[in-house]
Amino acid sequence: MTDATLSAAPAAAPKPRASLLIADERTRKRNAAESRFRAYGLSAIGIALIALVVLLSSVLTDGIGAFRQTYLTLPVALDSARLDKNGNRDPEDIKKATTLTYGKLLDQAVQNTVAQQGIAIAGLTEKDVSDLVSKEASAQLRNRVIANPELIGQTVDARVLVNGRVDGYYKGRVSMDSAARDSNTSPAQLQLADALKDKGLLATQWNWSFLTNPDASDQRPEAAGVGVAILGSLYMMLVVLVLAVPIGVAASIYLEEFAPKNRLTDIIEVNISNLAAVPSIVFGILGLAAFINFAGLPQSAPIVGGLVLTLMTLPTIIIATRAALKAVPPSIRDAALGVGASKMQSVFHHVLPLAMPGILTGTIIGLAQALGETAPLLLIGMVAFVKNFPAAPPEGLFDPASALPVQVYNWTQRADPAFFERASGAIIVLLVFLLCMNILAIFLRRKFERRW
Amino acid sequence: MNDMRLLERAVDQTDIKISARNVQVYYGDKHAIKDVDVDIQDKTVTAFIGPSGCGKSTFLRCLNRMNDTIDISRVEGKIMLDGEDIYDKRVDPVQLRARVGMVFQKPNPFPKSIYDNVAYGPRIHGLARNRAELDEIVEKSLRGAALWNEVKDRLAEPGTGLSGGQQQRLCIARAVATQPEVLLMDEPCSALDPIATSQVEDLIDQLRAEFSVVIVTHSMQQAARVSQKTAFFHLGNLVEFGDTDDIFTRPQDPRTESYISGRIG
Numbered sequence: 001m002t003d004a005t006l007s008a009a010p011a012a013a014p015k016p017r018a019s020l021l022i023a024d025e026r027t028r029k030r031n032a033a034e035s036r037f038r039a040y041g042l043s044a045i046g047i048a049l050i051a052l053v054v055l056l057s058s059v060l061t062d063g064i065g066a067f068r069q070t071y072l073t074l075p076v077a078l079d080s081a082r083l084d085k086n087g088n089r090d091p092e093d094i095k096k097a098t099t100l101t102y103g104k105l106l107d108q109a110v111q112n113t114v115a116q117q118g119i120a121i122a123g124l125t126e127k128d129v130s131d132l133v134s135k136e137a138s139a140q141l142r143n144r145v146i147a148n149p150e151l152i153g154q155t156v157d158a159r160v161l162v163n164g165r166v167d168g169y170y171k172g173r174v175s176m177d178s179a180a181r182d183s184n185t186s187p188a189q190l191q192l193a194d195a196l197k198d199k200g201l202l203a204t205q206w207n208w209s210f211l212t213n214p215d216a217s218d219q220r221p222e223a224a225g226v227g228v229a230i231l232g233s234l235y236m237m238l239v240v241l242v243l244a245v246p247i248g249v250a251a252s253i254y255l256e257e258f259a260p261k262n263r264l265t266d267i268i269e270v271n272i273s274n275l276a277a278v279p280s281i282v283f284g285i286l287g288l289a290a291f292i293n294f295a296g297l298p299q300s301a302p303i304v305g306g307l308v309l310t311l312m313t314l315p316t317i318i319i320a321t322r323a324a325l326k327a328v329p330p331s332i333r334d335a336a337l338g339v340g341a342s343k344m345q346s347v348f349h350h351v352l353p354l355a356m357p358g359i360l361t362g363t364i365i366g367l368a369q370a371l372g373e374t375a376p377l378l379l380i381g382m383v384a385f386v387k388n389f390p391a392a393p394p395e396g397l398f399d400p401a402s403a404l405p406v407q408v409y410n411w412t413q414r415a416d417p418a419f420f421e422r423a424s425g426a427i428i429v430l431l432v433f434l435l436c437m438n439i440l441a442i443f444l445r446r447k448f449e450r451r452w
Numbered sequence: 453m454n455d456m457r458l459l460e461r462a463v464d465q466t467d468i469k470i471s472a473r474n475v476q477v478y479y480g481d482k483h484a485i486k487d488v489d490v491d492i493q494d495k496t497v498t499a500f501i502g503p504s505g506c507g508k509s510t511f512l513r514c515l516n517r518m519n520d521t522i523d524i525s526r527v528e529g530k531i532m533l534d535g536e537d538i539y540d541k542r543v544d545p546v547q548l549r550a551r552v553g554m555v556f557q558k559p560n561p562f563p564k565s566i567y568d569n570v571a572y573g574p575r576i577h578g579l580a581r582n583r584a585e586l587d588e589i590v591e592k593s594l595r596g597a598a599l600w601n602e603v604k605d606r607l608a609e610p611g612t613g614l615s616g617g618q619q620q621r622l623c624i625a626r627a628v629a630t631q632p633e634v635l636l637m638d639e640p641c642s643a644l645d646p647i648a649t650s651q652v653e654d655l656i657d658q659l660r661a662e663f664s665v666v667i668v669t670h671s672m673q674q675a676a677r678v679s680q681k682t683a684f685f686h687l688g689n690l691v692e693f694g695d696t697d698d699i700f701t702r703p704q705d706p707r708t709e710s711y712i713s714g715r716i717g
Contacts, residue, residue: 008697015458068567179709260523263524329560331556331558331560332560332562332563333521334518334521334554334556334560335556335560335561335562335623335626336562336572337518337521337546337549338516338518338549338553338554338556338627339549339550339553339572339573339576339627339629339630340546340547340549340550340551340553340573340576340577341546341572341573341576341624342546349572349576350562365628
């Protein structure tokens, strides 16, 4: 065969020799196709980058305001006749004074301060002046006094929240024009705020309380924070970590290394892939039916959220873990079996360490996915308004809590634009968490990856 | 041919380490090994030769039940190690593999240190009571694999950092460290350069003093150089089995003659 070809070759007409310096038709076509493909790729990456930049910049510009808050510093006389009628500083008695009482004290304090500073309040009623302060301020003052009863009778310097409109004025959300059309504030009130700012009593400062405060009602966006949501999300991640990781990794090791390859395991494999593609809200319905209606677990509780998210994350973890196990060369298994290691020894001594980086990455990606999941949590009642912090785990897992993505959803539903700012702020917090988890995944991958 | 084999068995009955009778191997529907009878003597190098796909590696993997890891494979017949059927239900393949070690075609050291590679087998089988004994086993095994002088100063370095030939000798050391009785080698030199090959061949010749060695090879020269007994496989059949000298000089079967003279394969 080879001989025949060789002898036949000289017989054919000699091909004219083309110059290497000139690209022929086919080469030009090939090169053009290649450069077209590169252009497509570059433009795809370009579009993705632009989208990312637009997304991040819009979230950051909208949300950064949530991390700054306007406060009014003013002396408040804590009248002992009003706060502690019996005068014996009994904690029970002190608690009897409601926020209404504190509200009146605050109103008085604001009006006194304005008068002392000699600020003209033409066109403002007394109520307009005292409304400068947030409705939440009285509750915060009350909490401070309850924690520290000896303050009663003194005049303390209180740093209180101003209302959402005035706060929005200093963040560019509210203008004199919009205030003129707003029933909750007026240009005169904003001018008063400006005057107080000139006197150094009112300032916009860094707002830690956004991270530590619980949610607040519709009228008090300035007091709302993601504290309960962060805690709820952390509790759920704890549940997912404790349940999904061991179950998922054990299931994948069994399926990949021990289970016989037959019809049943094929069906299981297909179904795991299908489960990964099931819309998350379906898991929410399952959670509602199984954990709340059937098992009788409480609504809005992180334990239920965690269980639902565990179900949702399991397929992701199993698929990632199986892929990592599959990627370990079979020669390593042979080597271990060849020196008389049992199946389990070969898996745990050799295969698992090599698959570890992949397993960790898959697990963390699964957790990150769970952290950002909203739909199933809506169905199990985590969208409820939760003002109280859950207790420490394990009991706290059964207390009502919120979750970061649900908090975002919740706030975007509210009318006051101040909540939109809060929602964007919560998105920033969520993104920071996700970023941290991804960095952790990369770090662990580097650490465990042994390239020898 | 049968007569000859019977005669041979009568002569050195006592030395027989592994004897296979009517072995059939199926991969799904494929009948990969057909009715193979063979006796492997102790302290002898037995070579399995034959064209690609003839079943020699498959048969080798039957001898320590490595085929068990392939779901669709099925083995019939009897393979006796020291008179015990290794396919008996009561036999734990893990225990068997500790006695019948294996070296693979491609060097496959663990991604661990040289020391840990060799020490792994003794550790899991509890062959050493303390660190000193383990050190001794590691040194002895590495010496046995003619690798000690090259690696004694860098035992903590990764085994995968060695050259191909050194890696394969490390794998031999790892197999030797579990103190097996039989060493199976599946084309151990096919991934090695000629110098490394000759080192491994010398090593095989030395190992013969302690073990029964079964080697699958593609190279007839290698079979002629290292083995005392040779089995020629063709299309799943054991065509001819006998002294290496006889197979290469006076093959009985026309197929063997065609193969060793390069006409089939």
